[in-house]
Amino acid sequence: MNGKQELIDKLTGIRSSRKSYYSELSSMVEEMQKQNMQLEVINQLTQIHVNKSWEEVSTYIASRLSQVLRFDGFVLTLLDGSDLYFYISVPEHQEWACRLVKRRMSDVSFMTLADFEKLLLQEIPDHYGTSVSLINQTGRAIGFLTLLTSSHVSYTPKELQFYKGVGEHVRVSIENILLFKDVSEKVKIEAQLIQSAKLAALGEMAAGIAHELNSPLTAILGNVQLLKRTIKEGRPGKMLADIYQCGLRSKKIIQNLLAFSRQEEYQFEPIHPCDVVEDALSLVGYQLSVSGITVRKHTDITLPLIEGSRHQIEQVLVNLLLNARDAVQGKANAEVVIGTRLVRLEERGYLSIYVRDNGVGIEQQHLTRIFNPFFTTKEKTKGTGLGLSVSLGIAESHGGKLVVDSKTGEYSEFSLLLPIPDHEGGDEE
Ligand SMILES: Nc1ncnc2c1ncn2[C@@H]1O[C@H](COP(=O)(O)OP(=O)(O)OP(=O)(O)O)[C@@H](O)[C@H]1O
Ligand SMILES: [Mg+2]
Structure with a gap:
């Protein structure tokens, strides 16, 4: 019996009973399995694809980390100039779903981990966050990773060390993605x-x-x-x-x-949006009405004046109205609405003159092509395919935009957006 115990001790180097030997062995095996798993996770995190969206990156990291760490939610935070982007991933129906929360700060280029943790506490209260910084080569934080838990979880020193290592690997992947996005933008x-x-x-x-x-x-x-x-x-x-x-x-x-292709500039003058709408309707309104189309006007007399070429804006509206007429052709309850409203887009105020019809709508694959010169879906004898490209040129020469929203078979709405200098009001489009 003694000989047997000695033999076990010699073989294992562990001075213990057979029972504790097995439990030590199984905890050693467990620890090794855990380390293996962690290595596997790190390996996966180095393979984040460069063309993934940030939402996908966040859910990818969350799903991989959840194999080895306990947490209820995960945040990938990225800093860009004075903007903070929180990509918050939470488990949803056995998968990870991500949503983006954006915050504008005065300057985030030198944000420390402590600053960030304070901020996160305000953003996501009632949660505990364990964060690591993603520090680039110049020593500045480009972002943070955060494990969110609804109750306090104390991670072991080994887990924390692993998590720090994850931060280092993820940082490299994120820099690669940033580089890729930068290059693809330039190529585009x-x-x-x-x-x-x-x-x-x-x-x-x-x-x-x-x-x-x-x-x-x-x-x-x-x-x-x-x-x-x-x-x-x-x-x-x-x-x-x-x-x-x-x-x-x-x-x-x-x-x-x-x-x-006209090169010469048109005369710009202060104009009231309601006046150009009236002008355009006086040209083609009758044509629409006699085709059995109900024409509605939703203009707002209190809107500010805009600077532009009356003749050119009128030309855009006529193009849009004629397109709307063609789109509702043969439809019961055909209706075309022309109206004005204030909108905000990319943090600028615009005056929108829109033309909406309940006609055939535009197929998804055509949406990017309709502004191309000569693109038309109409019969050869009907359309030249130049109306929208001419109109887009006019919108741009006014510092504005021509945007479209459409659902096949239901409606199309074209908005001519003209900038209002220093305008703050309006709704988000
Ligand atoms: N309101 C609309 N509803 C549905 N499709 C539209 C609408 N407006 C434009 N389109 C689509 O966009 C295409 C391009 O329009 P665009 O005004 O540039 O040319 P066109 O109307 O075909 O010809 P043109 O205006 O030169 O006579 C149209 O052929 C049509 O397919
Ligand atoms: Mg047209």
């Missing part, structure tokens, strides 16, 4: 520049051709009109009417092309 801008240079060249060429065609076309139209007066009857009369219609259509295309 470069591609846009090439595209706009191509468009500018195309525009110049088109303007030249349009200009050249304008004079002979005016002569053709004039002469056809003269001939139409004498030849009204029979086949020749019908043919002349056709020639005249085709001529008019060509003229419209040419005028759109000229407007699209």
Whole structure:
């Protein structure tokens, strides 16, 4: 018996009974398994894909860490200039779901862990947070990781050490993602520049051709009109009417092309949004009403004046109204609303003149293309596909935007947004 105990002691180096030997052994095995698991988690955290969104990064870290640490929620915080982004992940239906909370501070570039913990306590009260900083090469915090628990949890020194190591690895992954986003943004801008240079060249060429065609076309139209007066009857009369219609259509295309590439500036003047709405309706309102469309006007007389070219803004509204007319064609209860409102977008105040219709709507895959020159879904004889690109050009030359919101089969709403200098009010769009 003694010999056996000695043998066990020799073999294991543990001076203990067989029972405590087994429990020590199993706790050693457990500890090793835990360490293995931790290593596995660190390994996974070094493989965060660079094109993941920050929400995905947060849930990814949370799901991996939850294999080895106890917590109820996880926060990935990123600092950017004076903005703080909290990507808060919580378990939801066996998965992790993330939501973003954004806070603007005076300056967060030198935020310490203690400052951050104080701030987090205000943001997420009734929770305990255990945070580590993500410190970059220059010694500045680029963000923080936080384990949230609803009651106090004391992590072991080993767990805390592991968590610190996680911070170091995650920091590297996050810097890679930042770098990737930066590079892809540059590549995107470069591609846009090439595209706009191509468009500018195309525009110049088109303007030249349009200009050249304008004079002979005016002569053709004039002469056809003269001939139409004498030849009204029979086949020749019908043919002349056709020639005249085709001529008019060509003229419209040419005028759109000229407007699209027009270099000279229009006269800017203070204008009231209600006045331009009236102007546009006086041009096409009747056309819409006789097609059986209910036209509603939701304008607000108390809105401020804007600086712009009355003629050009009117042109945009006419384009939008005609598009709305085409969209509701053949629909029962066809309705087009033109209205004005104040909006805030990207922290700027804009005056919006919108045209909304309950027509066919725009298919998702077309939404990015409708502003391209010559993009049309209409029959060859109906659309030139220049209306929206001309309108977008006009919006941009006013420092504004032309935005669209649409649901296929239900509605489309186009808003011409014109900047209001130093305007603070309005709703978020
Ligand atoms: N209100 C709308 N509802 C649904 N689709 C629209 C609406 N407005 C524009 N579109 C889509 O966007 C395309 C481009 O519009 P755009 O005004 O640039 O050209 P167009 O109307 O086809 O031709 P043009 O205005 O030059 O006669 C349209 O062909 C249509 O598919
Ligand atoms: Mg159009």
